[in-house]
Amino acid sequence: MSDEFIIRTEDVRPEAILDLFVPIQHDRDLINRLKSTTPIIIEGSRGTGKSLLLRVCEQEQFNDFEKSRVLPVYISFSRSSLLNSRDPRQFQHWMLARLCSRIIRLLSQRGLAAAPTRAMAILAGGDIERPGKATRLEKLSEEFENSYKVPGTSVDTDCLPSIDTFKDVIEDICEAVNIKRMNVLFDEAAHIFRPEQQRQFFTMFRDLRSPYMTCNAAVYPGVTSYGDSFESSHDAQIESLHRDITARDYVDQMQEIVFKQANSRLQEAISRRRNNFAALAYCVSGNPRMLLKTIALSVGFGTNDVEKVVKEFFRGAIWSEHSGLAERYPGHKELIDWGRMFIERYVIKDTNEKNDLWNKEVKSERTCFFWVQRDAPEAVREALRLLMYTGIVARIDSGIIATRRELGTRYAVSIGCLAADVRGQVIPYVTDLRRGLTIKRFTEYGANLPEFSRIARSVGNIVEADLSQVLTGLLSKPIDVLDISEYQKSALHSLGIGTLGKALGSTEAKFKEAPYIGPKRSRRIMNVVQAAIFEYLSG
Amino acid sequence: MKLLTPGLLIVRHQPADICGESLGDGGPNVDGQNLPMTAPGAGGTHKEYLEGLHKRCGDTLSRSLDERYSAQTGQSFALASDFDRWSDVLSGRAENTLFSRAAHEYLLSILSTAQGQYRNGFKSLRLVLELVLQGIYLSAHLVSLSEWLSNSRDTNWAALIDSETGALSKGFCNAFFSDIAEEVRPIQTIATTLYRELSECIHGNMPKYIPLPDELVFHESTFLLWHAKAETVRYVINFGLAMRYLLELTAGQRSRVESTVIDELGHIETVRIIFGGPRSS
Numbered sequence: 039m040s041d042e043f044i045i046r047t048e049d050v051r052p053e054a055i056l057d058l059f060v061p062i063q064h065d066r067d068l069i070n071r072l073k074s075t076t077p078i079i080i081e082g083s084r085g086t087g088k089s090l091l092l093r094v095c096e097q098e099q100f101n102d103f104e105k106s107r108v109l110p111v112y113i114s115f116s117r118s119s120l121l122n123s124r125d126p127r128q129f130q131h132w133m134l135a136r137l138c139s140r141i142i143r144l145l146s147q148r149g150l151a152a153a154p155t156r157a158m159a160i161l162a163g164g165d166i167e168r169p170g171k172a173t174r175l176e177k178l179s180e181e182f183e184n185s186y187k188v189p190g191t192s193v194d195t196d197c198l199p200s201i202d203t204f205k206d207v208i209e210d211i212c213e214a215v216n217i218k219r220m221n222v223l224f225d226e227a228a229h230i231f232r233p234e235q236q237r238q239f240f241t242m243f244r245d246l247r248s249p250y251m252t253c254n255a256a257v258y259p260g261v262t263s264y265g266d267s268f269e270s271s272h273d274a275q276i277e278s279l280h281r282d283i284t285a286r287d288y289v290d291q292m293q294e295i296v297f298k299q300a301n302s303r304l305q306e307a308i309s310r311r312r313n314n315f316a317a318l319a320y321c322v323s324g325n326p327r328m329l330l331k332t333i334a335l336s337v338g339f340g341t342n343d344v345e346k347v348v349k350e351f352f353r354g355a356i357w358s359e360h361s362g363l364a365e366r367y368p369g370h371k372e373l374i375d376w377g378r379m380f381i382e383r384y385v386i387k388d389t390n391e392k393n394d395l396w397n398k399e400v401k402s403e404r405t406c407f408f409w410v411q412r413d414a415p416e417a418v419r420e421a422l423r424l425l426m427y428t429g430i431v432a433r434i435d436s437g438i439i440a441t442r443r444e445l446g447t448r449y450a451v452s453i454g455c456l457a458a459d460v461r462g463q464v465i466p467y468v469t470d471l472r473r474g475l476t477i478k479r480f481t482e483y484g485a486n487l488p489e490f491s492r493i494a495r496s497v498g499n500i501v502e503a504d505l506s507q508v509l510t511g512l513l514s515k516p517i518d519v520l521d522i523s524e525y526q527k528s529a530l531h532s533l534g535i536g537t538l539g540k541a542l543g544s545t546e547a548k549f550k551e552a553p554y555i556g557p558k559r560s561r562r563i564m565n566v567v568q569a570a571i572f573e574y575l576s577g
Numbered sequence: 578m579k580l581l582t583p584g585l586l587i588v589r590h591q592p593a594d595i596c597g598e599s600l601g602d603g604g605p606n607v608d609g610q611n612l613p614m615t616a617p618g619a620g621g622t623h624k625e626y627l628e629g630l631h632k633r634c635g636d637t638l639s640r641s642l643d644e645r646y647s648a649q650t651g652q653s654f655a656l657a658s659d660f661d662r663w664s665d666v667l668s669g670r671a672e673n674t675l676f677s678r679a680a681h682e683y684l685l686s687i688l689s690t691a692q693g694q695y696r697n698g699f700k701s702l703r704l705v706l707e708l709v710l711q712g713i714y715l716s717a718h719l720v721s722l723s724e725w726l727s728n729s730r731d732t733n734w735a736a737l738i739d740s741e742t743g744a745l746s747k748g749f750c751n752a753f754f755s756d757i758a759e760e761v762r763p764i765q766t767i768a769t770t771l772y773r774e775l776s777e778c779i780h781g782n783m784p785k786y787i788p789l790p791d792e793l794v795f796h797e798s799t800f801l802l803w804h805a806k807a808e809t810v811r812y813v814i815n816f817g818l819a820m821r822y823l824l825e826l827t828a829g830q831r832s833r834v835e836s837t838v839i840d841e842l843g844h845i846e847t848v849r850i851i852f853g854g855p856r857s858s
Contacts, residue, residue: 293763301786302771306809309763310844 043299043330047089048569052112055093060294068277069095072254073108073221077247080256082279083429085327088256089114091279092223095254099221107218109148113140114225116569118235120542123185123193130238131195132182134204135175138163141208141220142173150215157207157214163197186513201245212250220251227255240268247273259426259433280432281324283406283453284475292319295326296333307339314344317468321348321454323406325429328356328454341465348464352454360428362519366512366574370424376493377421381430384489385451386459388481393456393471404471406453407480409438411446414485415494422449430455440482448480512574513539520570526563538571633793637693640795649804650691656811657683659837663818666830671722675712679705679814690803695789695796696778698803702810703775706768709814710737713821714744717752738769744817754820756847764816771809815841819848 044050050058059065065087071078072095082088092112099110113136121128138161145151151158159165163174172180174197181193199207208220224243228236243253244267259278268274282288293315297305308315318336322328332351336343360378364371385408393404410418425431429452436447453471457464483490515538517530529552535541549560621629642650660680667673683705690698711732715722724730737743745765750758774786787806790796819838823831835852842848846857 290762297763297766297770300770302767302774302809303805305763305767305770306812309760309767310812312844 043334045085045327045330046566046569047087047093048114049566050093052093052097055090055097058298059090059094060291060298062281062291064281065091065279068279069098071275071277072223073099075219075252077243077252077274078254079227079274079276080254080279081259081276082256083259083325083426083432085325085429086279086281087326088279089225092225092254092256095221096223103148107216109144109150109217109220110223111137111140111144111220112223112225113137115228115239116226117183118226118232120183120186121235122189122191123182124190125193125195127238128182128185128193129232129235130242131193131198132179133239133242134198134201135163135179135182135195137222138199138204139173139176139179141211142166145211145215150217154210154214157210160199160203160207201242205246205248205251208248209250217250219249222246222251222253224253224255227257236264240264240273244268244273259423278433280434283320283324283450283472284477288324289316289319292322292324292326292329296329299330304333304339311339311341313469314339314341314465316472317457317465318344318348320468320472321352321452321457321464323429323432323450323452323454328429332454345464348454349458352452352458356428356430356452356455360425360430363424363428372497373417373421373493374424376417376489376496377425380418380421380489381425381451381455382459384483385481386456389451389456390459392479392481396474397470402474403476403479404474405479405481406450406456406471406475407434407448407477408451409440409446409448409480409482411440411444411483411485412436414446414483414487414490417494417497418490421493434477440480444484446482448477513537513542515574517541517567520567520574522566522570526566529563530567538574541567542571630793634692634694637793637795638691641691641693641800646800649801650687653687653804653807653811655837655840656807656814657687659811659815659841662834662837663822666826666833667822670716671726672712672716674726675708675715676818679708679712682708686803686807690800693793693795695799695803699775699778699787699806702803702806703772703779706772706775706810706813707732707734707737710744710768710817713817714749716821717749734772738765738772740765744821750820753822754824757820757845760816760845761820764813767809768813771806771813775806812841823848823851 044058047055068078068080068091072080072091080088080091096110096112099106099108103109115133115136118129118132121132125131142158142161145158161173161175163178166173178193178195178197181191185191185193211217212219224239227243228239239255243255246253253274255274281291285291289312293308296308296315300308314336318332319329322332332347333339335347335351357378361374364374367374389405389408396403410422422431422433426433426449431452432450434448434450438446438448440446453468456471457468460467516536517527517538520527520538529549530536530541533544533548533552535544535548544564546560546564549564552560552563657680660676660683664673664676664680667676682701686698686701686705689695689701711725714737715725721730725732738745740746741748743749743765745761745768747758747761750761777784777787778789787802788799790799815837819834819842823834823838826834831852838848839852839854843854850856
């Protein structure tokens with residue numbers, strides 16, 4: 039019934055982004071703040087719409103450029119997984135090279151290439167021979183990105199400017215071509231399993247700040263290593279991107295997101311079976327990508343279809359994605375497995391027992407929230423962060439006072455996971471839950487829970503993952519591990535592209551060889567496949 | 578107006594369109610779809626050519642009426658029957674003329690589709706949607722209605738679907754059936770999407786939503802797609818008519834449209850309750 043949905047922002051032409059955007063108030067506020075001079079870091083699980091917000095900000099600022107003279111600079115660091123050179127500051131060097139190249143390209147695209155020649159030469163890493171030809175710094179970025187092929191390779195970074203020189207150059211350019219400031223939007227900013235990248239990113243993020251350049255970023259919830267100089271409360275405001283499932287118009291908002299992409303047949307089916315749609319919308323706990331994926335699976339959108347999808351997706355698919363992290367990052371396996379155990383045996387069980395009891399007692403309140411005491415071991419918090427990354431858990435707020443005046447953090451567990459665990463039917467369960475859902479009711483887990491001590495003892499000091507050791511193994515994985523459509527997978531197989539490494543090394547020309555695929559579609563598939571690979575490598 | 582009144586079937590047929598397309602520069606062409614040269618026979622007369630096409634339409638009609646598609650065809654005829662009922666209860670209203678035209682156009686749409694003239698089938702379906710929404714909209718704008726009926730005003734789709742003032746806007750719904758005002762927004766979106774999809778067949782764009790076969794033959798997926806779109810058109814039309822008129826009908830009139838309204842809109846609690854149905858919980 040549904041055509042293929044676009045589930046990744048990378049799959050949309052930037053200028054078409056505004057057509058897909060549903061201006062939910064919280065999102066609108068975040069975009070306005072991204073445009074302001076205060077640095078914002080948006081934190082959100084996979085598929086919550088971080089990239090979309092950055093792109094909307096970019097497009098709106100482009101449209102407004104003649105008036106505001108603020109130039110948006112969107113830049114994605116999704117390829118950071120591939121860096122594997124000998125340079126200990128490889129990530130910082132690569133980021134700076136990418137940023138310089140992106141700015142040159144933007145200035146030329148916007149007809150602002152009348153910037154001072156010297157300044158442009160510094161951004162290029164040398165003289166610009168002719169427009170369109172790769173600059174030295176572009177070649178430098180490519181060398182870093184190819185370093186996964188020969189781990190430990192050396193990259194000469196002499197042509198890179200220092201941060202201070204870079205800032206001077208930006209000032210000169212802004213003065214010369216009448217730009218008030220550049221608003222940098224870093225996407226996929228810090229690799230969740232590479233703390234050294236996180237530290238280098240936040241250090242640069244802080245150092246880049248000037249009257250001529252503001253910085254914003256989108257990160258996954260697992261990012262914690264901010265480095266020595268970055269103060270998370272002073273140097274940026276960290277905003278969590280989650281949709282308030284207790285809001286009155288929550289289902290309408292989610293429906294609008296789906297309607298933007300649905301054909302009239304699916305729109306009709308959703309409108310006729312609004313209760314089924316509402317159940318699904320609550321099950322995905324505000325994650326648009328998950329909603330589009332589950333709707334695509336709910337073939338006829340009938341009650342049985344939705345019941346089946348919820349049970350299968352939230353019992354199987356979502357957990358296999360989470361457990362898949364352990365396969366990619368064996369150093370975190372124990373935490374990942376413990377997180378699953380904690381959610382399944384404690385949080386889901388306790389929450390459903392509470393809801394069941396309140397239902398029997400004809401009490402109106404229901405919950406999907408739980409609270410973890412502030413003094414809980416670091417290992418527990420890390421396990422919860424990993425669960426947030428895959429969207430099984432969302433952090434709602436911290437500094438919440440529970441019984442005995444203890445402080446802690448409040449989380450929400452995926453309603454889909456709760457619903458998939460009930461014995462009876464899913465849709466009546468979710469309908470009952472959503473009517474009484476209140477954030478005031480939550481299950482409390484104190485710091486002394488025996489399971490908390492057990493995992494803390496077991497993992498000891500958490501070892502930072504070393505991606506370089508596992509990268510080669512990951513690139514030999516079959517393409518079936520990717521989160522792409524069956525059609526796209528079969529196109530890859532038809533070209534003899536069986537592994538991630540092979541897909542990554544394939545050019546656009548190779549994708550064009552697939553039957554029935556023209557130039558536009560081949561580029562689209564290549565972009566989608568690459569985005570899926572980088573997401574897979576990110577964790 | 579009664580279902581299948583033969584004398585009225587000529588209201589807006591487009592034989593001229595068909596002739597125009599078939600004699601265009603692009604060679605033998607019916608319904609915008611190329612026919613293989615073998616159809617009229619090399620060097621054949623116009624009469625033979627048209628008889629050849631007629632035979633193809635007849636053959637396609639037989640395929641379309643195959644028993645395995647009787648559920649879809651029956652379902653699509655339900656809208657023709659809905660039109661009958663609504664026309665009965667709205668017979669004294671000036672705008673009913675538009676609903677009658679929509680009813681005739683709908684029958685032609687079914688016929689075109691059954692004969693394999695799919696493009697015409699989808700084009701007519703769009704006109705049906707347009708005429709009904711126009712009728713609903715003009716029912717609240719009497720001067721414009723009079724102008725439209727005297728052929729001094731055209732249909733403007735953008736005005737019909739305007740989110741603030743159109744026939745499926747919240748304000749319009751509030752004026753006639755405020756209790757279902759929360760339901761109207763998605764219906765407006767569905768109507769917009771549907772119109773965009775069906776317009777593809779008017780403008781001859783590269784197919785994105787409605788791929789058409791290149792030949793005048795029975796084509797199952799296109800045939801089923803038309804029935805699916807017809808079902809969505811039925812949903813939007815019944816919502817629009819119920820929103821505009823249900824509260825103004827007498828008890829007797831309501832019972833005349835009850836089965837139609839409950840079939841299509843029984844999932845909306847307020848509508849169900851009007852007919853004595855149960856509350857949601």
